[in-house]
Amino acid sequence: MTPESTPGTRDGQRSPSAVRTAEYPWIHADGRVTFAVPAPSARTVELQPGGHESGLAAGSTLPFTRGEDGLWILTVPPVRPGFYYYWLLVDGVPTNDPNTETFFGYGRPTSGLEVPDPGSDFHDLLDVPHGEVRTRWFHAATTGRWRRCLVYTPPGYDDDPGRRYPVLYLQHGAGEDERGWTMQGRANFILDNLLDRGAAEPMIVVMNNGYALEPGEVPATSGSIPELSERLLNAFGDLLVRDVVPMVDATYRTIPDRSSRALAGLSMGGRQALSVGLANPDTFASVVAFSAALFDPLDPETAFGGALADADAFNARTRLLWLSAGTGEQRFDEALTSMESVLAKQGIRHHTYRSQGTAHEWQTWRRSLHNVAPLLFRG
Amino acid sequence: MTPESTPGTRDGQRSPSAVRTAEYPWIHADGRVTFAVPAPSARTVELQPGGHESGLAAGSTLPFTRGEDGLWILTVPPVRPGFYYYWLLVDGVPTNDPNTETFFGYGRPTSGLEVPDPGSDFHDLLDVPHGEVRTRWFHAATTGRWRRCLVYTPPGYDDDPGRRYPVLYLQHGAGEDERGWTMQGRANFILDNLLDRGAAEPMIVVMNNGYALEPGEVPATSGSIPELSERLLNAFGDLLVRDVVPMVDATYRTIPDRSSRALAGLSMGGRQALSVGLANPDTFASVVAFSAALFDPLDPETAFGGALADADAFNARTRLLWLSAGTGEQRFDEALTSMESVLAKQGIRHHTYRSQGTAHEWQTWRRSLHNVAPLLFRG
Numbered sequence: 170m171t172p173e174s175t176p177g178t179r180d181g182q183r184s185p186s187a188v189r190t191a192e193y194p195w196i197h198a199d200g201r202v203t204f205a206v207p208a209p210s211a212r213t214v215e216l217q218p219g220g221h222e223s224g225l226a227a228g229s230t231l232p233f234t235r236g237e238d239g240l241w242i243l244t245v246p247p248v249r250p251g252f253y254y255y256w257l258l259v260d261g262v263p264t265n266d267p268n269t270e271t272f273f274g275y276g277r278p279t280s281g282l283e284v285p286d287p288g289s290d291f292h293d294l295l296d297v298p299h300g301e302v303r304t305r306w307f308h309a310a311t312t313g314r315w316r317r318c319l320v321y322t323p324p325g326y327d328d329d330p331g332r333r334y335p336v337l338y339l340q341h342g343a344g345e346d347e348r349g350w351t352m353q354g355r356a357n358f359i360l361d362n363l364l365d366r367g368a369a370e371p372m373i374v375v376m377n378n379g380y381a382l383e384p385g386e387v388p389a390t391s392g393s394i395p396e397l398s399e400r401l402l403n404a405f406g407d408l409l410v411r412d413v414v415p416m417v418d419a420t421y422r423t424i425p426d427r428s429s430r431a432l433a434g435l436s437m438g439g440r441q442a443l444s445v446g447l448a449n450p451d452t453f454a455s456v457v458a459f460s461a462a463l464f465d466p467l468d469p470e471t472a473f474g475g476a477l478a479d480a481d482a483f484n485a486r487t488r489l490l491w492l493s494a495g496t497g498e499q500r501f502d503e504a505l506t507s508m509e510s511v512l513a514k515q516g517i518r519h520h521t522y523r524s525q526g527t528a529h530e531w532q533t534w535r536r537s538l539h540n541v542a543p544l545l546f547r548g
Numbered sequence: 549m550t551p552e553s554t555p556g557t558r559d560g561q562r563s564p565s566a567v568r569t570a571e572y573p574w575i576h577a578d579g580r581v582t583f584a585v586p587a588p589s590a591r592t593v594e595l596q597p598g599g600h601e602s603g604l605a606a607g608s609t610l611p612f613t614r615g616e617d618g619l620w621i622l623t624v625p626p627v628r629p630g631f632y633y634y635w636l637l638v639d640g641v642p643t644n645d646p647n648t649e650t651f652f653g654y655g656r657p658t659s660g661l662e663v664p665d666p667g668s669d670f671h672d673l674l675d676v677p678h679g680e681v682r683t684r685w686f687h688a689a690t691t692g693r694w695r696r697c698l699v700y701t702p703p704g705y706d707d708d709p710g711r712r713y714p715v716l717y718l719q720h721g722a723g724e725d726e727r728g729w730t731m732q733g734r735a736n737f738i739l740d741n742l743l744d745r746g747a748a749e750p751m752i753v754v755m756n757n758g759y760a761l762e763p764g765e766v767p768a769t770s771g772s773i774p775e776l777s778e779r780l781l782n783a784f785g786d787l788l789v790r791d792v793v794p795m796v797d798a799t800y801r802t803i804p805d806r807s808s809r810a811l812a813g814l815s816m817g818g819r820q821a822l823s824v825g826l827a828n829p830d831t832f833a834s835v836v837a838f839s840a841a842l843f844d845p846l847d848p849e850t851a852f853g854g855a856l857a858d859a860d861a862f863n864a865r866t867r868l869l870w871l872s873a874g875t876g877e878q879r880f881d882e883a884l885t886s887m888e889s890v891l892a893k894q895g896i897r898h899h900t901y902r903s904q905g906t907a908h909e910w911q912t913w914r915r916s917l918h919n920v921a922p923l924l925f926r927g
Contacts, residue, residue, distance in 0.1 A: 189759070190655045191656075259638050259639065260638065261588070261589030261590070262585075262639075264641070265644050270657060271644075271650045271657040277567050277569075278567070299684070299685040303681070303682045304680060305678070306678040308675070421706075
């Protein structure tokens with residue numbers, strides 16, 4: 170262990186994603202991050218970042234150095250604030266870092282690095298009133314199975330039994346699950362902080378698993394992340410509109426009408442939000458897509474069940490269409506530009522946001538939620 | 549891969565603890581379990597069970613066999629139903645099994661194997677009404693920090709705003725956290741199932757992290773599980789009595805009196821329940837300890853702040869003192885026998901339960917909860 174990588178000898182902090190008893194990952198004051206893992210019997214230990222444009226390391230694996238005590242150490246150059254999936258390769262075999270919490274991504278529990286932003290605390294756990302994140306089990310007729318969803322109720326929800334709330338349905342990306350938006354995305358803290366300063370309408374947020382199977386269908390066990398097929402889109406749409414929305418309206422104190430429902434999602438979930446949301450205007454008046462995984466050119470006459478064909482009708486019935494991407498995720502940024510062009514030409518009212526300097530990563534989506542939430546169910 | 553270990557070629561099922569896209573661990577109809585992990589570049593892959601008396605493998609590491617395709621396979625002899633922590637050793641380095649969910653135990657996210665019991669479904673997700681498990685953040689004056697706890701509210705909690713409920717405070721064991729009782733213990737499903745047949749009093753269950761630090765104190769970063777010191781016991785007791793109980797009574801529709809509060813825990817949490825619960829009779833009228841980590845002989849005059857010294861007074865004020873252990877966990881079984889003897893001699897009214905054939909494992913504690921819950925807040 171080199172002196173400059175020793176925790177406590179320099180300013181810095183443990184990563185907030187570290188487990189309670191771990192001293193690594195250590196984030197130095199200058200933004201460098203030191204990882205360490207005891208592995209006396211390993212021949213090689215490497216860090217592999219999730220994704221191609223990670224702020225943690227640009228797509229390449231980074232080798233640890235073995236110390237005499239069998240502790241392998243890696244210090245990476247300054248990492249920009251945000252959340253990054255990663256895993257270790259121990260003698261080439263993917264494993265989790267024993268020092269961090271796991272986060273469900275890439276279809277499995279995955280290590281995560283949280284790097285705080287000294288200049289911004291919009292997604293931090295602050296000294297403000299906090300809502301609850303409720304785990305609810307419900308039976309879905311569409312899939313013939315019990316499912317689990319997470320429901321954020323805003324601060325004060327239990328205090329005023331007469332008050333009703335609008336609902337944001339919020340979807341994760343491919344390989345993630347219903348836990349992503351709270352564990353990785355900190356959606357609950359983002360909302361808590363906005364609500365504390367009156368910057369958003371108090372709302373319920375419902376987070377579902379974006380994968381849905383037909384009754385009796387067995388999940389694919391390829392070990393890889395399932396593709397977003399038309400079939401998956403349709404199954405999820407049926408689940409959401411036929412099972413989830415009625416269950417939520419029957420269970421929570423919602424305002425049960427289209428103008429008080431929004432559907433949002435990121436990446437795969439962004440495509441789901443556009444496809445399901447725009448094709449079901451009787452259910453959702455607002456549709457929000459972060460880094461939507463939608464790369465084919467839009468035909469404005471046929472896309473989303475023809476929802477865009479009549480711009481006047483669309484603009485009259487749509488409360489908000491809001492799209493975003495990070496400037497560091499080229500493919501998704503270009504897809505957004507392409508979509509903006511089609512929508513503008515068609516005369517479809519919409520809003521866009523670009524997260525500066527972030528890629529296909531949670532910081533893009535946290536910022537997107539933070540930017541769109543104040544616009545929902547208002548004005 | 550040998551034919552008899554191939555999923556689909558024999559009766560059996562994936563472990564319920566497997567992630568969605570994994571086909572292993574595979575539980576054969578005869579109870580054998582096959583694990584598999586792709587690791588073409590590894591020299592050795594072994595399975596290490598958590599604990600000394602695991603039903604998965606009695607304390608020893610078990611070697612996988614490498615297939616020609618680089619898939620390492622291990623089939624273990626029939627495993628008794630329950631939940632077992634384990635991890636893999638890849639070239640000697642502890643790693644998680646990529647095929648399973650992780651469960652917080654041993655101070656870190658750990659792989660888990662769930663083996664269903666064909667003859668018993670008391671802790672399964674059944675077709676009954678389900679309560680919610682709410683994640684709540686609260687500021688604790690005792691520690692000077694925000695903390696997270698989980699709160700089970702029974703089915704119907706939101707439907708009758710006038711109804712109030714008794715509260716069970718339920719603690720995990722060493723190295724685990726506030727998620728243990730729902731993720732590993734399935735406490736919510738156990739309660740849902742009991743409540744569905746009217747076999748228990750509807751109750752709120754509050755699950756806290758059993759580790760508490762003084763304000764400004766930095767957690768030990770030894771990488772090992774913190775010891776249960778007197779200091780930790782006192783800090784947790786202060787946290788529970790001064791912060792948690794008032795917060796819960798102010799936040800949920802509780803019956804805010806001692807006779808409607810029980811404190812229970814397992815192992816380390818069992819010792820905490822006895823120490824904190826019996827020393828705070830004004831707060832808790834019922835105390836429940838599963839496999840309590842309490843091995844020194846009890847002095848009935850001084851133990852638990854002298855709570856046992858006056859048997860008549862104890863029996864008059866105590867609604868329930870309930871103790872359990874598994875017959876397969878010798879040290880804890882003997883500790884229970886010793887405690888029974890002291891309590892009987894002292895004339896302290898108490899109840900005991902022994903889980904047949906289970907050791908220091910979650911099946912012991914699931915059964916214990918299932919057995920004690922019907923006795924709480926009734927009669």
